[in-house]
Amino acid sequence: NAGVMQNPRHLVRRRGQEARLRCSPMKGHSHVYWYRQLPEEGLKFMVYLQKENIIDESGMPKERFSAEFPKEGPSILRIQQVVRGDSAAYFCAGRREAQETQYFGPGTRLLVL
Amino acid sequence: DQQVKQNSPSLSVQEGRISILNCDYTNSMFDYFLWYKKYPAEGPTFLISISSIKDKNEDGRFTVFLNKSAKHLSLHIVPSQPGDSAVYFCAASDNYGQNFVFGPGTRLSVLP
Numbered sequence: 182n183a184g185v186m187q188n189p190r191h192l193v194r195r196r197g198q199e200a201r202l203r204c205s206p207m208k209g210h211s212h213v214y215w216y217r218q219l220p221e222e223g224l225k226f227m228v229y230l231q232k233e234n235i236i237d238e239s240g241m242p243k244e245r246f247s248a249e250f251p252k253e254g255p256s257i258l259r260i261q262q263v264v265r266g267d268s269a270a271y272f273c274a275g276r277r278e279a280q281e282t283q284y285f286g287p288g289t290r291l292l293v294l
Numbered sequence: 295d296q297q298v299k300q301n302s303p304s305l306s307v308q309e310g311r312i313s314i315l316n317c318d319y320t321n322s323m324f325d326y327f328l329w330y331k332k333y334p335a336e337g338p339t340f341l342i343s344i345s346s347i348k349d350k351n352e353d354g355r356f357t358v359f360l361n362k363s364a365k366h367l368s369l370h371i372v373p374s375q376p377g378d379s380a381v382y383f384c385a386a387s388d389n390y391g392q393n394f395v396f397g398p399g400t401r402l403s404v405l406p
Contacts, residue, residue: 223383223399224383224385224396225396226393226395274338282343288335
């Protein structure tokens with residue numbers, strides 16, 4: 182997956198806890214996308230960020246979910262008060278300015294008990 | 295409302311034969327398309343792309359065809375190899391590649 186890092190790879194949480202997912206895109210990739218994949222389904226867009234800015238969060242639930250991509254450090258997808266329905270694989274992807282191709286990380290598999 | 299459809303959830307092909315994966319879209323504003331391959335427990339890997347100014351793009355064993363009037367694209371893999379067995383997603387963008395809408399995927403099995 183071309184150097185895109187996501188951690189943790191697997192995350193188990195109990196209902197009501199917080200989940201924090203990290204994504205470090207490739208060097209020079211200033212655009213980050215987060216997607217969610219439910220079992221047996223395709224990738225659903227959640228949020229698109231550039232450094233320090235949220236560009237499009239139309240795919241992200243308004244409550245409990247937030248995302249950031251600070252000037253320094255990884256992009257963070259934060260899910261507060263997790264519920265069983267949040268169990269899914271969460272993928273991030275990065276791309277360069279003025280290029281279309283997105284390069285994906287290996288994903289974080291979240292399991293909510 | 296699914297803007298990008300992959301109507302075949304699965305496809306089985308004999309090794310050495312051609313695999314044809316299809317993708318249909320509804321938004322006529324889509325102008326850039328990509329195909330990704332995904333193995334279990336891994337992230338999607340970019341395969342090949344095509345912009346709406348072309349109707350064909352080729353890269354080794356992989357060729358993507360775009361029929362704008364039919365809002366249809368297809369990925370051809372020839373010859374198919376067992377290592378091609380994976381889930382294939384098509385994705386479409388209407389904003390010069392800023393945001394992509396993904397199809398639900400087609401699981402390809404290449405049989406030895």
